Amino acid sequence: MKVILLEDVKSLGKKDDIVNVNDGYARNFVLPKKLGVEATSKNLNDLKLKKSNEAKLAKEQLEAAQAFAAEMAKDEVILSIKAGEGGRTFGSISTKEIAQGYKEQCGKEIDKKKIILPEALRSFGMFEIGVKLHPSVTGTLKVKVVEK
Template sequence: MKVILLEDVKSLGKKGEIVEVNDGYARNFLLKTKKGAEANKSNMNDLKLQKANQEKIAQEQLDAAKELGKKLEEGKVTISIKTGDGGKAFGSVSSKEIASAVEEQMGLKVDKKKIQLKEQLKTLGTHMVPVKLHAKVTVELKVNVTEEA
């Protein structure tokens, strides 16, 4: 019997796949526990519509990430930190501070978890900080760290 999986089933397949299983396994386990649905014409059509909708949503998210990425690459963020004698920084700039500065200065909302800092910025000057907006979109943001007056 052909069955459309409604959720991931260990050692059988992932959600949305069409698998061939024994009639008893399908009736007694997959259909009863609602882990699968019989692969008839209406269910196959529903599956096609769901996949098309998921692809459309994924494409919209990718386009939105690319557009946000263009704006971030064109922009520049300036953050001031306290320094001591000889320009030595007292603190550091974290991804949280960069995210709030992007929102204040550029008017764009970026999650601090998407900012990929290897380590906090502890020196003055311009730094290129990678921002991963989507699995396929990673951009470089210019962060200028200046001395607080």
């Protein structure tokens, strides 16, 4: 019997896979526990429509992330930190401060967890910071650190 899986099943396959199982296994385990449905023509058509809708949504999200990355490349965030004698800084700039500064200065929000910062910014100057907007799109943001 052919079955469309509604959830990941360890010994059978992943969600939305079409698998062949024994009739007894399907009737006594897969179907009663709502782990899958029988692969009728209606259910196969529903699966096809669902996959095409998911592909369309994924494409739209990718395009939106690419557009946002293009906008972000033009923006610049200016942040300030205290300095002591000899141009040494007190403290550092973290991802939270970068996200907050971007929201205040540019009016757009980014998640602080998506900012790729190898280490906190502890010196003055211009830095290009990576921001993970989508699994395949990484934007760059210019951050200028100045003395308070």
